[in-house]
Amino acid sequence: MRLLKHYEKNRALPLSKLHIMTLLSGEQQTYNYYKNVGAFFTDPLARRLYAEIGEVEEEHVTFYGSLLDPTETMLERQVLHELMEVYNYLHCVQQETDERIRGIWDQFLHMELTHLQLWADMMRKYEGRDPAELFGGTLTVEFKFTENKEYIRRTLERQRDVRELPIPLDGGPNWVMKDDLPKDWPSYRYQHVANADGVPSEEIVDRQRREAQRTERPGNELLERARELAVQFRGATDEKR
Ligand SMILES: [Fe+2]
Numbered sequence: 301m302r303l304l305k306h307y308e309k310n311r312a313l314p315l316s317k318l319h320i321m322t323l324l325s326g327e328q329q330t331y332n333y334y335k336n337v338g339a340f341f342t343d344p345l346a347r348r349l350y351a352e353i354g355e356v357e358e359e360h361v362t363f364y365g366s367l368l369d370p371t372e373t374m375l376e377r378q379v380l381h382e383l384m385e386v387y388n389y390l391h392c393v394q395q396e397t398d399e400r401i402r403g404i405w406d407q408f409l410h411m412e413l414t415h416l417q418l419w420a421d422m423m424r425k426y427e428g429r430d431p432a433e434l435f436g437g438t439l440t441v442e443f444k445f446t447e448n449k450e451y452i453r454r455t456l457e458r459q460r461d462v463r464e465l466p467i468p469l470d471g472g473p474n475w476v477m478k479d480d481l482p483k484d485w486p487s488y489r490y491q492h493v494a495n496a497d498g499v500p501s502e503e504i505v506d507r508q509r510r511e512a513q514r515t516e517r518p519g520n521e522l523l524e525r526a527r528e529l530a531v532q533f534r535g536a537t538d539e540k541r
């Protein structure tokens with residue numbers, strides 16, 4: 301379990317808090333998704349894969365959650381959370397090019413504005429504080445949703461083998477490349493136990509590789525299935541006409 305140094309609520313930029321909460325919400329959502337949906341698969345390998353990913357997501361939730369200042373009051377946290385939702389939907393409304401989808405963002409934005417107002421009232425009532433003191437006068441930023449696949453690929457490439465050290469080795473940095481980890485790295489012991497019956501994600505990759513070799517073409521079963529379904533679906537809608 302990795303924990304980070306939390307921000308200090310009176311010194312951190314309000315925007316940084318919103319960005320952390322955005323990240324955390326994304327992680328929470330993937331965590332809930334894998335944990336909820338995983339059990340419904342009939343294929344045991346799929347269930348094990350989702351359990352494996354769910355566990356990784358749990359770590360992400362704890363990791364980013366540890367950035368929040370634990371001395372924030374419940375109401376303070378809630379007001380910031382609603383503000384974060386307003387902030388995100390506002391940018392969605394402003395930047396969405398599809399008119400129909402923009403209508404959905406707009407509806408969400410208004411719901412969140414109401415949440416924010418209601419929780420702000422609670423804060424005034426029960427803490428006798430003005431919620432505006434949480435974010436001050438400025439809360440603007442140059443922000444744009446853009447294509448980020450290249451950025452993600454580059455970051456993955458550079459970061460995938462970096463491992464964080466709870467205690468730096470010989471006063472060095474608090475990270476090390478995977479190949480330079482000490483032999484008695486505690487995670488190895490954990491992996492030894494957790495992966496005793498194999499690693500579902502690696503089994504899936506193997507299975508796909510074998511499939512690609514068998515059919516002598518890159519691509520995968522899932523893609524094939526999706527194509528078949530699309531053809532069936534088209535057939536069904538054509539019949540209706
Ligand atoms: Fe994650």
Ligand SMILES: [Fe+2]
Nearest residue numbers: 382385412415
């Ligand atoms: Fe909300």
